[in-house]
Amino acid sequence: MSRQRVQVIDDNAINLALFQALLGKLPDCDAVVFADAHAGLAWAQAQRPDLIVLDYMMPGLDGVQLLQALRQTPGCEDLPVLMITADADKDTRYRALDAGATDFLTKPVDRVEFSARARNLLALSRARRALLHHADRLAAEVREATAELRLRELETVLRLSRAAEFRDPETGAHILRMAHYAQLIGRHLGLNGDDLDLLLHAAPLHDIGKVGIPDHILLKPGKLTPEEFEVMKQHARHGYDILKDSSSAYLRAGADIAHGHHEKFDGSGYPQGLAGEAIPLFSRIVAVADVFDALTSQRPYKPAWPLDRAQAFIREASGQHFDPACVDAFLGDWPGVLAIRERFADDDAALAPQLAGLLGKV
Structure with a gap:
């Protein structure tokens, strides 16, 4: 089984260290951390990790703005995102949901709950990637079958054309x-x-x-x-x-x-x-x-x-x-x-x- 990458974007160094340590205990999981939201967004758009753990409150570019930009990037529309926020207000969650958040946790983060949610989202990500690969394989098989049918069709055309020649x-x-x-x-x-x-x-x-x-x-x-x-x-x-x-x-x-x-x-x-x-x-x-x-x-x-x-x-x-x-x-x-x-x-x-x-x- 291939290893999965989890990206953590949070401007708080203590939170980064905590999340990295918790993710390190999950099997076949590598954590990549970013304290800068803009740098984190660029990396996510280029690398498309299996899961993104995203802080809601960050200077310059907050979690919702980052998520909105991510969802507008081709290939990143369905990446699982776990939003972390200290604000339990429903309006905040509604904004995050509209932007495309997959799941939520509120601070202070419960370690057991974090690990369980991260594990579930990674399973979702693995299933999503397997489905995409299956779809690609099916598309390739369809292209191959279509090409074979087209070859037979063109052979019929050519043979009919030659029939008139005789x-x-x-x-x-x-x-x-x-x-x-x-x-x-x-x-x-x-x-x-x-x-x-x-x-x-x-x-x-x-x-x-x-x-x-x-x-x-x-x-x-x-x-x-x-x-x-x-x-x-x-x-x-x-x-x-x-x-x-x-x-x-x-x-x-x-x-x-x-x-x-x-x-x-x-x-x-x-x-x-x-x-x-x-x-x-x-x-x-x-x-x-x-x-x-x-x-x-x-x-x-x-x-x-x-x-x-x-x-x-x-x-x-x-x-x-x-x-x-x-x-x-x-x-x-x-x-x-x-x-x-x-x-x-x-x-x-x-x-x-x-x-x-x-x-x-x-």
Whole structure:
């Protein structure tokens, strides 16, 4: 059992010697004495002893004033305090109680009663500290369990994202680039850390609905007929239906992104024809990120566009296809865009560890 510290604050040297001697007889107890109230307060705030024996009447800073200052100190709100006073008046005790005193003794102090009260308060302090340590252990266990659940959740997100790839000519690098482009846009729009994390990991789910599109349409090398394009457009609704109503915040965000990333700012998009801010913000962000990467990536059915041509297209479509704020955020950090493009080049073997990195902070 660890030793406990009792602080005594009293301007009377005889009282200090008495209390120190009585405390010295208690098992596993060390007494620290202070004749100066200000010095005693500073030590208590810094050291947080197991018990404070505090005289009520002291010059400069009386016991109630000291106690009030102590209770305003973080971590000292519940320290046991035994108030010693020669004044048995109820008003005095009421003041001390309001200030946060735990127990009282009046002078002249009965030695047996002092030892018994000090022992009881030290037992209270030990129980309090044990409870705090138990709470800390429980909090640590909860954090560990939550981290494990989050890892499994992100693994599900990644596997769903990769599932769409197996039925689509897009590469794993596309997932990484567009997710990081989306995060870049979100950062410049002022999203907080949790939302940026959510966006990074939900953005790859934007095309999950393509698992419901027939191969002869999804993999067609040439231009789709109007009828085929109507079928292709259904992937936005399919993605939403797959992910909606999930208990996972990542999958719910992915549902909104899948549903809305083909909406256009002027209302001419699909599947709902939403316009402006009626389109979820994450969907407006992913629209810019997805289109830019699609334009600048080579596919079996098209060559990659030069960067300046894709940049001009995004700028010209601001206010029609894209949210102008998202366009400004994206094009306003062109060095960041180029860094992402360079970091996640089309090399699936080299990118495997970075795809796995979507399971944590990338």
